[in-house]
Structures are given as structure tokens and as C-alpha cells.
């Protein structure tokens with residue numbers, strides 16, 4: 001029996017997870033996998049119940065699981081907790097990333113047919129956009145030596161060749177399963193860590209002759225990402241550059257409610273890597289409890305879970321396809337709806353649905369796709 005730890009968290013977290021779980025369960029069943037989905041508290045909800053955002057029972061469950069299916073944590077109520085280590089994000093998400101050495105953060109970004117108008121870019125720039133940014137998550141400036149004095153400060157950027165190597169192998173393997181193109185983003189004209197990134201990436205590239213690798217300075221890449229986003233396939237980069245570029249990529253596609261993520265580490269088993277899967281958005285307290293949240297980012301995170309932690313590529317694609325068909329059939333949560341659909345008329349411009357109804361529509365389409 002495979003175990004997936006389900007941590008809904010706070011705000012819209014439990015709502016988007018509840019709307020996505022039936023499709024994830026069904027995709028597992030149709031793939032012949034015997035999976036259980038025990039739930040545990042995390043974030044503010046866990047703090048309220050136990051006094052800690054990541055209680056021992058939750059950690060124990062995660063330790064015994066193949067993956068973590070995560071909603072979102074945080075909310076204004078918890079910003080006032082005096083000890084920052086007990087606040088939801090810092091006290092739960094960061095320790096989970098550290099504990100399981102989740103060094104590779106994947107954020108796929110694509111534009112679904114019919115949603116081109118959601119982006120701030122002109123539709124002609126978005127045609128064919130299907131990008132996977134892979135960001136190194138446990139090294140670089142965020143984890144290097146730091147010092148803050150009255151008149152000076154520094155944050156050291158440090159990378160070991162081994163840290164770069166494991167990320168690059170990951171990126172090349174991902175590129176093999178996609179368009180076989182990989183772009184390394186760096187700043188090797190100024191930063192010595194980037195010189196090492198380039199050197200290691202070139203060495204690793206020799207093991208993947210079928211993938212075409214190129215590289216690009218980060219400043220130029222930031223420009224190309226808005227000028228010709230559809231020209232990229234897989235992009236690999238270090239921690240801080242990836243942090244900034246993944247937000248830019250999110251904005252290019254238009255809606256935060258559509259962006260999934262996977263954070264993968266060194267642990268794994270015969271099926272795949274241990275991973276933490278979550279939508280890119282937060283707990284959205286402004287719309288929590290109203291059925292307004294878009295669950296598609298969480299459903300697409302479930303597809304990543306099938307792909308990377310359960311080794312079920314066909315099921316992952318089927319779930320992604322079910323999401324695309326649901327959107328093509330005009331289903332819209334409020335964040336995606338045109339003014340006509342917001343009027344509740346169910347016009348051709350889109351049919352306004354709740355969080356739960358969107359999950360049901362995806363499940364219905366998943367049932368019709370043969371993939372087992």
C-alpha cells in the first residue's frame with residue numbers, strides 16, 4: 001500500500017485539496033495503484049490545535065509517505081505569532097523542504113486554449129507556450145553565510161559541484177521526457193558560482209546527447225521570457241534567479257490559480273522521488289470558505305505527483321488533459337470567468353462554477369480518458 005500524506009492547511013488550502021482528491025484517487029485506481037490518503041494538520045490549523053505548525057504526528061505521517069499533497073498555509077491571524085519559527089510558512093513549509101532535502105523545484109507554466117486573454121501579453125506571444133522552470137531550492141544566497149552590520153552586509157552565494165550536478169541531471173531527465181531542449185540560466189560573466197554552474201552543466205550534458213542544451217544570461221532571459229516565452233522548453237537555474245524567474249513565468253501565463261509546483265528531493269523508491277506537491281498560490285484568506293477558489297493548480301500538482309512520485313506518466317498526462325478539456329468546455333471559476341459568465345448566465349463565454357464543481361468537471365472528463 002502506497003501512502004500519500006494530505007496536508008490541506010489553511011484558508012483555501014483544504015478546499016482546493018478536497019476538490020482535487022477525488023480525481024487523484026481515481027487516477028491512481030485506473031493506474032492499478034493501491035494508495036491511501038491519510039490527512040494531517042499543518043500550518044495555522046495545526047498551531048491552533050497543538051501549538052505548533054508542524055506537529056510530531058504530521059511529521060511521522062510524512063516520514064512514512066511516498067509524497068505530500070499540500071494545500072496552502074498562513075493567514076493574517078498568524079502573522080502576530082511572536083516567535084517567527086512558529087508562524088505557518090516558516091514553521092512548516094521550510095522545515096519540510098529541509099527535512100526531505102527537496103532540492104529541485106519544478107514549476108510548469110502553459111497557456112490553455114481559451115485562456116490567452118488572462119495574460120498581460122498579447123495572445124500571439126503565447127501560442128505554444130509550454131515551459132518547465134526547474135529551480136535549485138536548497139543552496140545559493142538564501143542558505144549561504146550572512147552578516148548584517150550597521151554599515152555593511154553580505155549574503156554569500158555558495159554552490160558545491162555535487163549540488164549543481166544533481167539538479168542538472170534532474171533537468172536533463174525532465175527534458176528527455178519533453179521537447180529535449182534545455183536552457184541553463186546564469187550570470188557567468190560576473191558570478192563565479194555561475195561559472196561553476198556552466199562547467200558542471202556542460203559536463204552533465206555529455207551524458208544526455210539527445211538533449212540540446214544552450215545557456216543564457218539571467219538578465220537577457222528575463223527579457224526573452226516576456227518577448228518569446230514559447231521558444232523555451234526546460235529551463236534550469238540556481239535558487240535566487242529561479243525564485244524571481246518563476247514568478248515572472250507565472251505572470252506570463254496569467255492566473256495564479258492555474259500554476260502547480262513540485263519540490264523533489266534525494267529520497268525515493270522504485271516508483272519515483274519523494275516529493276511535496278502544492279499549488280503556487282497561498283491560502284487566499286480573502287476568498288476562503290466561499291467556494292470561489294480555483295482548484296486547477298492543485299489538480300495539476302496532483303498530475304505532477306503521479307508523474308514524479310508514482311511513476312505514472314500516462315495518468316499524469318490524462319489528468320492534465322482532463323484539466324485542458326474542462327477549460328475547453330468553458331468551465332470557469334470566478335478568477336477565470338469573463339464578465340458574461342460572472343453574471344451567472346452560463347453563456348458561451350464560460351460557465352461559472354464553484355471550487356467543488358470544477359473538481360467534479362475534471363473528474364468527469366478524466367473518467368472518459370483511457371490511460372490504464
Ligand SMILES: NC(=O)c1ccc[n+]([C@@H]2O[C@H](COP(=O)([O-])OP(=O)(O)OC[C@H]3O[C@@H](n4cnc5c(N)ncnc54)[C@H](O)[C@@H]3O)[C@@H](O)[C@H]2O)c1
Nearest residue numbers: 072073074075076257281282283284285286287293294335
Ligand atoms: N505555499 C504557501 O502555503 C503559501 C504561498 C504564498 C503565500 N502564502 C500565505 O498565504 C496568505 C495569503 O497570501 P497572499 O494573499 O499574498 O497570496 P495568495 O496567493 O494567497 O493570494 C493572492 C491573490 O490571489 C487570489 N488567489 C490565490 N489563489 C487563488 C485560487 N486558487 N483561486 C482564485 N484566486 C486565488 C487571492 O484571492 C488573492 O487575491 C499569507 O498568509 C501568505 O503568507 C502561503
